[in-house]
Amino acid sequence: xxxxxxxxxxxxxxxxxxxxxxxxxxxxxxxxxxxxxxxxxxxxxxxxxxxxxxxxxxxxxxxxxxxxxxxxxxxxxxxxxxxxxxxxxxxxxxxxxxxxxxxxxxxxxxxx
Amino acid sequence: xxxxxxxxxxxxxxxxxxxxxxxxxxxxxxxxxxxxxxxxxxxxxxxxxxxxxxxxxxxxxxxxxxxxxxxxxxxxxxxxxxxxxxxxxxxxxxxxxxxxxxxxxxxxxxxxxx
Numbered sequence: 001x002x003x004x005x006x007x008x009x010x011x012x013x014x015x016x017x018x019x020x021x022x023x024x025x026x027x028x029x030x031x032x033x034x035x036x037x038x039x040x041x042x043x044x045x046x047x048x049x050x051x052x053x054x055x056x057x058x059x060x061x062x063x064x065x066x067x068x069x070x071x072x073x074x075x076x077x078x079x080x081x082x083x084x085x086x087x088x089x090x091x092x093x094x095x096x097x098x099x100x101x102x103x104x105x106x107x108x109x110x111x112x
Numbered sequence: 113x114x115x116x117x118x119x120x121x122x123x124x125x126x127x128x129x130x131x132x133x134x135x136x137x138x139x140x141x142x143x144x145x146x147x148x149x150x151x152x153x154x155x156x157x158x159x160x161x162x163x164x165x166x167x168x169x170x171x172x173x174x175x176x177x178x179x180x181x182x183x184x185x186x187x188x189x190x191x192x193x194x195x196x197x198x199x200x201x202x203x204x205x206x207x208x209x210x211x212x213x214x215x216x217x218x219x220x221x222x223x224x225x226x
Contacts (some may be wrong), residue, residue, distance in 0.1 A: 021217035033214050040222070042114060042202060043155075090215075097184065099145065099168040100215065103154035 004032075004089045004103030012109045019076040021106040023089030024069075032065055033090045033100065034074050043088065046074075081112045115139065118203050118218035126226055132220045135203030136153040137184055143167070143206045144186040145215060146178055150199035161186055162208075193225045 004025040013019050023032070031050045035043040049056045049065045049072065056063045062075040076083055086107050090100040115138035125131055137144050146158040156170075157170035161180035172178075175193075180186040189199060200222050205216035
């Protein structure tokens with residue numbers, strides 16, 4: 001079963017609008033990461049947020065983490081057509097195995 | 113180019129066959145991870161190696177096996193292939209068995225079993 005699940009499964013917005021994606025997970029984590037995947041390509045690491053952090057920024061990306069709710073959100077501001085991709089959250093499980101479990105992804109489409 | 117090299121990019125083979133997927137990690141990375149991505153299952157963690165040793169196992173079938181060689185490249189062996197094994201197989205690498213900086217992914221091998 002998936003550790004993380006993204007919501008919504010798909011999102012379609014106009015260029016210039018903001019896009020918000022959410023990730024919920026089940027067990028305690030050390031950190032959470034967000035990745036982008038263009039169609040059929042490898043995943044690209046976007047940002048990592050540690051369990052003791054609440055918010056992190058990187059360019060047009062803003063990630064929040066609420067460990068009490070076991071959830072995270074990724075906000076892309078002023079979206080561009082090039083942001084069209086699938087976005088995944090990945091959580092490490094604190095069992096000492098140091099592996100990341102990926103969510104099911106949000107497919108974002110930015111219309112020009 | 114992410115620095116993680118996967119070969120081949122595409123593979124078409126028949127049911128019952130065996131294939132080997134290869135991954136060369138980014139220079140300096142000791143840890144290699146294999147993931148399977150299919151349409152209905154999302155990205156599934158298969159197995160992790162660190163400096164030649166198996167470190168973690170996920171949803172890897174008994175028909176699948178992997179190893180990491182002294183030069184740190186890794187191979188994923190898939191045998192007795194079934195139609196349902198058709199998927200994208202990704203390799204990722206990181207510097208250590210902990211991944212504070214995130215994984216670097218290869219571009220994947222698309223396996224089609226016919």
